[in-house]
Amino acid sequence: MNEDSKPKSISRRRFLQGVGTGVIGGAVLPGALSGEKKKKQESPPHPGKELLTLNVNGKHVRAMIEPRTTLAELLRDHLELTGTKIVCNHGECGGCTVLLDGKAVYSCHMLALDAAGKNVVTIEGLLIGEELHPIQQAFIDHDGLQCGFCTPGQIMAAKALLLKHPKPSPRQVKEGMSGNLCRCAAYPNIIKSVMAAAENV
Numbered sequence: 252m253n254e255d256s257k258p259k260s261i262s263r264r265r266f267l268q269g270v271g272t273g274v275i276g277g278a279v280l281p282g283a284l285s286g287e288k289k290k291k292q293e294s295p296p297h298p299g300k301e302l303l304t305l306n307v308n309g310k311h312v313r314a315m316i317e318p319r320t321t322l323a324e325l326l327r328d329h330l331e332l333t334g335t336k337i338v339c340n341h342g343e344c345g346g347c348t349v350l351l352d353g354k355a356v357y358s359c360h361m362l363a364l365d366a367a368g369k370n371v372v373t374i375e376g377l378l379i380g381e382e383l384h385p386i387q388q389a390f391i392d393h394d395g396l397q398c399g400f401c402t403p404g405q406i407m408a409a410k411a412l413l414l415k416h417p418k419p420s421p422r423q424v425k426e427g428m429s430g431n432l433c434r435c436a437a438y439p440n441i442i443k444s445v446m447a448a449a450e451n452v
């Protein structure tokens with residue numbers, strides 16, 4: 252047998268690459284890939300990451316993220332919007348509340364990719380230029396906070412509540428804020444703050 256007629260040897264690595272490609276995209280032998288496609292497969296620009304586009308506080312945002320990234324992690328770690336707090340990180344306390352298309356969500360409890368194409372508003376997005384939003388001012392005026400750690404989430408929950416019920420009853424305020432815990436138990440003043448804010452938004 253001359254050299255040309257010998258079967259070409261295939262390395263274990265290339266064999267496995269071929270198997271992987273077959274499982275994901277059909278039976279394509281390594282040799283059938285064009286040089287350019289092969290190069291892309293070997294060195295993807297952002298391995299394991301996906302492109303996410305969404306609107307945050309009125310700005311168009313694009314980010315390459317791992318699919319497991321939560322919305323809270325995207326906001327804090329990728330966009331440096333650290334006003335959103337991660338407290339329990341289990342969808343139980345409401346500390347991480349933000350608005351998603353106008354509704355309150357626990358940002359620690361949803362994947363950032365699920366917010367693709369949507370509008371997110373964080374506590375930073377409530378500011379009107381350098382001015383505090385009326386809900387933020389009401390929390391200051393009515394002592395709606397003690398340590399303040401739950402406050403961004405409380406204020407975002409209040410914003411969602413007032414979007415739904417611009418003139419809420421005390422009962423509606425209690426119900427609307429019931430998903431947000433406060434370890435300082437500042438509840439009476441939180442309710443007062445939201446009722447007062449309803450007069451000014």
Ligand code: FES
Binds near residue numbers: 340346357359
């Ligand atoms: S930090 Fe998200 S619900 Fe507690």
Ligand code: FES
Binds near residue numbers: 395397398401435437
């Ligand atoms: S003000 Fe301290 S946890 Fe609510």
